[in-house]
Amino acid sequence: MTRFFWKYRYINFFLLLFAFIFCCLNITKIKVFFDSERIIELSNVEKDIIEKSVDDSNLLLVGLNLIDSLNYVQSVSIDSILDCIDTSKYIKSVKSIFNERIILKESILPFPVSLFNFQSEESFENSLERITSYNSKFISKDFKKLIFIIKCKNLETELQKSNILEFLNLQFSKIKESNVNITGQIKSEIYMTKNVIKELMVFITLSAIICSLMLFFFVRNYKIVFICLLSILFSIMFSISISTFLFGGIELVMIIIPAIIFIINISDFMHLLNINKSTEIKYKLFYSQLIFIGKPVFLTSLTTAIGFLSFTFGSFEPLTRFGIVTTLSIFVSLFIIVTFFALIIDLRLPLKSKSALTDHIVKLIQFIYPHRKIILISFLSLSFLALVNIKINNYITDEINTKSKLYKEINFIEENFGGIKPISFTLFNANKDQVKIFNEYLNLNKTSIDITFTQKDTTLIKSRIRDIGSLKSNILYNRIIEFSKQKNISFQIGGVGYLFDQISRSITIEILVGLILAILLIGFIFVILNNFNLMYLFISLTPNLVPLFSCLGLFSLFGFYLSLSNAFIFAIVFGLIVDDSIHIISAYSISRKQNHSISKSIEYCKKKTFHAIIKTTVIIIISLLPLLFSEFRSISQLASITITAALIALVFDILFLPNMLQKYIR
Structure with missing residues (x-):
């Protein structure tokens, strides 16, 4: 396989280039799926209830916030607007204070009458007194806030949904000195699908710029920076194309795939470019790096893919698709990375192997080494907090940023x-x-x-x-x-709300169970690869579970809870932070298999991996910072959780993992 990548490096590159151009030409418009009904259909309730609940998806709530209390002139204006809205073929009904009916307390016969009457200014004033007495649910007590419950119909396309939202906004905006607030499932779908692609492009651009600067700081070669970014761009485009080819578009949850691919590519490149000994024979250098670094890189891709593959065993279709697309994208990215790395070696691009920053970080971590017991107790305490405090809860607005x-x-x-x-x-x-x-x-x-x-x-x-x-x-x-x-x-x-509550918890638990199975599978892979030494199960899982639980415990102090919106993030983060520990464990195992002493193997392990791990962590953390400001909570939480877990994992891997290897793997 090593010879294949070297011999056909330029053929592979041009094949990738042609495939990239083909994908760019064929993806004219990306379709984003936001199909809430698929969640509803997973509920174990009667079909009749589901059909009635799906009808709730056509509900729009229009809130009108007046600067001053409702007056007679505004009432006449609103009534005229409602008459216009009723003529739309997409409007089934409108419920508001303007057609609310009650049974008068003083009436002898239970005959319903209109609560609000504005035939004249006098009747308008009398109606306000009546509303105060009967507490209407469509207007606030200060008469400044009104709600209109609008039932839509015949909305089959995204364009029709967008048009009705624009129509309603235009009509209600005619009311002077007021603010219009429109919400509902239709509004959420249109809002998210409209903003997801725009935000995706903005954050990819920002992260690419920051990543370029950080890469240049470490490698001091703009050609290598360009090649790394090109590999990321190729990988992202192929992942979108895979989803479009297999499923006709991308799921909303897939908006985080570019961030995942970015992290994977940077991690793999930093390790492959960590060249300690150079040689004039280019193939020999390429072969040496793939044998000693390439195998751990493949292993990290495999373990990361297993983490994402766990999503495919669930019953929630968007996450199943996400798992399939991400798993395929990981191996496509690996092919791209190795191909581009062969080009870097062949072009003899000079590389700065060490950085003063990584030296300072190593010294800083070593400086706190005498206090490692306190640090370990802190990590274990946070992990205990995670087990005690964490809860599963789901809100309809979980995905929406509170500042949006x-x-x-x-x-x-x-x-x-x-x-x-x-x-x-x-x-x-x-x-x-x-x-x-x-x-x-x-x-x-x-x-x-x-x-x-x-x-x-x-x-x-x-x-x-x-x-x-x-x-x-x-x-x-x-x-x-x-x-x-x-x-x-x-x-x-x-109702949609009830069915959401019933199914969201079971799907969240399903994701967490899949994560646990993936973690155990990764541990057993290490056991199998190391002659069925069961100690590798403990060694491979501890440096990854402790940072994950410590991060969860830390976030739980600030009211964090597991939900459908973020449970899969921990599966992603585990798949990403496991990479660094795999490189350390693999380097140690390779050295021991070459009959080197334990102490020499530890030194070899530090020399081969520490600088690359630090570079990777620094680049990932700084490049993910823009994502903290995302309007979508899953993206901002992906950034915050990944940054926190990566920092904890870095400290644990450097402070504790070498000692664990020295003590338990002989």
Whole structure:
């Protein structure tokens, strides 16, 4: 295989170049999947409930925030706007204060009348008093905030969804001295698909610039920097093409693949370029690096791929696709890296082998060496905190950054009008009194009821709750179930919000179980490769699990919780931080197999790996800094978790791993 890469290095390069150009020409527009219904379909509930719940995806909530209290002129203007909205073929219904009906307390007959009347200024003023008395759910007590619950229909394409959002925004923006807030699943899908590609390009560019500067600082050769960046660009384009070819587009979760490929490529290049002994014979140098460094590089690619492959055993289709695409991309990247490395050797590009910065970092870590017991106790304490404090919880807004415009629009509805999470209740054979006490109980539990509709023996209650997380939501559902049993009310719970709570936890656990299996598999691979020495199971897992749990424990101090949005990040981070420990363990094992003494093998291990590990960690940390400001929480959390875990792993690998090898692997 080594001879193949060397002999056909230029043929391989031009094949990659032609494939890259072909991919660029064929990917004119990247389709991003944001299909929430696939999550719903995983729920083990009746098909009828699922169909009713999917209908919630057509719900839009429009919040109007007036500078001053609602006046008569504005009421007339809003009514005219609502008449215009009703004419749209994409609007099924609009519920608001303008068509809210109540039964008057003083009325002898239970006849519903309009709560809001603005036929004249006098009737308008009287209506405000009536609203104060009856507490409308569509307008705030200070008459400055209004909500319009809009049911859409016939929205089949992304263009139609975008057009209806623009139409609604345009209409409500006609109201002077007001701010418009639109939210709902349609808005979230359009917002994310519109921003994901734009943000992807911005952060790739920023990270590429920072990475270039850091690479140049370490290698002091702009040609090598260019080749490294070119390999990353090729790998990213091929990963997008693989997903497009296999699945017709990319999943929203795949927006982090460029960051993963970037980390993998930089790590592998830094180790391959860590050349301690040079030679005039180019093939001999290439062969030597692949034998001593290339094997660990392949092993790191294999273990990283196993980590991502664990996603393919789950039932959540987007993560399954993510696992397949990332696994294939890792091996494609490895082929690109080795091909480009052969070109670097053949072109005899001069390389600065050491850096004063890495020397200083090694000295700094060695300076704290006498305090390693305190550091180890700190790591173990944080790991214990992770086991004790961590919890699984899921919010609908988990993926949305709290500083984004979308989150602020959602928060307006959350704070003022009962929440964004659609929950429906279907009551069977319930009489009027049972429906009444059921609704009263929902109101007591901060559930905002939008509509109560009775047909024959079935009553449908459409409601919303705040995005309080799946843990608190399930407590609420159980409370409602217990109340219904006491009152002998037969009912079913449905709605997108309810189904999200039911399935998100099971998928999160599924991901974590897959991660555990992948970790154990990686450990056993080390055991098999080292003559079934079971000590390698302990040695290979400890330097990776401790940083991972320490990071989790540290984040738990700040209210961090595991969710569907971030559980897979830990699988990714494990696959990435395992690389450094593999290089150290492999270097030690190679030296011992050459019958070198333990002390000499440790020195060989430090000489061969420490500088490359430090360079890799520094470049990755600094290059990931822009991602901390991402509007998508999974990307910002990927950056923060990776940076923290990488720092802890670096300290652990340099301070403790050599001693562990010396003590347990003889």
